[in-house]
Amino acid sequence: MLQVPFIRDNKAIVVERLAKRNIDAAKLIDEVIVLDEKRRRLQTELDHTLAESNTLSKEIGHLFKSGKVEEANVLKAKTGALKETSKTLTDQLNTTAENLQEVLFQIPNVPHESVPEGNSEEDNEEIFKAGEIPTLHKGAQPHWELAKKYDIIDFELGNKITGAGFPVYKGKGARLQRALIAYFLDKNTAAGYTEYQLPHLINEASGIGTGQLPDKEGQMYHVTEDNLYLIPTAEVPGTNIFRNTVLNETDLPVGITGYTPCFRREAGSYGAHVRGLNRLHQFDKVEIIRVEHPTKSYQALDEMVNHVKAILEDLKLPYRILRLCAGDTSFASALTYDFEVFSTAQDRWLEVSSVSNFETFQANRLKLRFKNTNGKNELAHTLNGSSLALPRILAGILENYQTETGILIPEVLKPYTGFDII
Structure with a gap:
């Protein structure tokens, strides 16, 4: 606000x-x-x-x-x-x-001066690209076909149990999913973020605090009898740890990380671009959150971007970074960088992370302040980023690491999976 x-x-x-x-x-x-x-x-x-x-x-x-x-x-x-x-x-x-x-x-955050003008994702600005796009063998398949072939993700079973957009991970697919979560958390904690296990439901005040409520797009699942909401991201419960809090300036910066499932109604589109893991109603994500001094938040944003870059480079996935245009930037964000991984089998870029600085917008709603050197209370800056969202990372690994004999496991994940190939 x-x-x-x-x-x-x-x-x-x-x-x-x-x-x-x-x-x-x-x-x-x-x-x-x-x-x-x-x-x-x-x-x-x-x-x-x-x-x-x-x-x-x-x-x-x-x-x-x-x-x-x-x-x-x-x-x-x-x-x-x-x-x-x-x-x-x-x-x-x-x-x-x-x-x-x-x-x-009703008023969204004011975009940072560096945010380009534009109406949609077509107007986003590519600022960085790295990694080699692999040449796949003849007959290479998209991840939803690979999932069926190797019996590692069952979309139809998820549809039977719940509905479309709720996949069931099986065998080595489940193990790979768990390996990614553990690896991301280890990378984040090694970088100084404190790990939290967070609630998966929030109250109305928490949704208001981070800008998800009022929910104009109707993207949140609402448990009406108890007036609770399923979280769309760990950002919401994680940032609300600091609601109605006054920190000391010496406490800053504060960094936390946490794994949660995420729930989004994602009403709307159909087609190949939303098939399989490309768009889900429930998915896993590891988040990083920072509370910063206002004079240091953009330095912190750069550090978070570099942290996510390092993870993608460890996974050896081709990726790019976009500076989102104003029309594609979320309601609460002042500046957002999106990370996208290239899916060779689908011949398209898949978003895997957003890293954002909200400046004082969330802190004002949250009443999140710190006592400055003059003894006065001042609003902090909040930041968060996906580190990382799993569905499209998993899709990128399955598709880019596929061979004629199976799906290879990225070197960095082998200690977590306990196997080299699916």
Whole structure:
């Protein structure tokens, strides 16, 4: 959530930057300023009313002690009227504050100045590419055919148990999945991230805190009876560890990592580009999350990008990095880099990670602050990244490492799998 003082002081910049997202925010920004002025006016009136009421209450006490009962009763009547006024002002203030928050919830984060303009993924900017695209043997297959051939992932069984988008991993497929999770966690903890095991359901406050709620796209699974939500990513419970928290500046930076299943409704499209592991309703992911000092968050973002690069290079998968355009950047992010692995069998790029800096947008919702050297509370910056999302990484390994005799296992994973080939 954008900070109101920032909006007030930078109205033209906010409107201009949000226009890069193809959003005409001028009306919403004006509404924020009007509501904030009303809120501040009501707060001032309420403060004056309460102060006057307190002063009269003390005076009434003195009058009663002095035996001036009649004068005291006159003032009591006046304090009664002031209490009614303060109640009315409090109700108006609360309504105005709620209306202001509702408007603020509609405004996405302001894109960083480096974010390119654009409407969709076609406008994203490629900034890095590495790795050799392998030449596969004749008759090489996409991963959904390999999964059936080697009996390692059963999409039809998942469809029977739950529905489309809930695959069942079997035998060496399950072992490879577990190996990837353990490897990612080991890489992250070796880099200084503290491992957490996190809840897979969150309450409404947690969804609001990281920007998933209000859920305009209807992408979250909602357990209505308990008003809980299945997590779309470990980012949500992980970042909410710090909700309503004041850290010391010396505590920063904070880095955590965790593995969770992720649940997304992903309503919509069909076709080869969403077949198999390309798009799922339930999938596994290992996340890295950082809480940073505002002056160091973009250095931290670069470090996170380099960390994910190192993992992909260990796996020896061809990959590229995209700087997302404003129209493809998520609601809460100021700047996002996407990592994509090339699937030779499908002849297309598959997204495997997003690494983002949210600046103060999430921290403002979360009330996540730190006490600076002057002893004042200041909003921290939050960042997160997939390190990594498993379905398309697994698809990339199955497809790029396939041979005529089986699927080879990347060297770095062999100590985790206990086998060299499927």
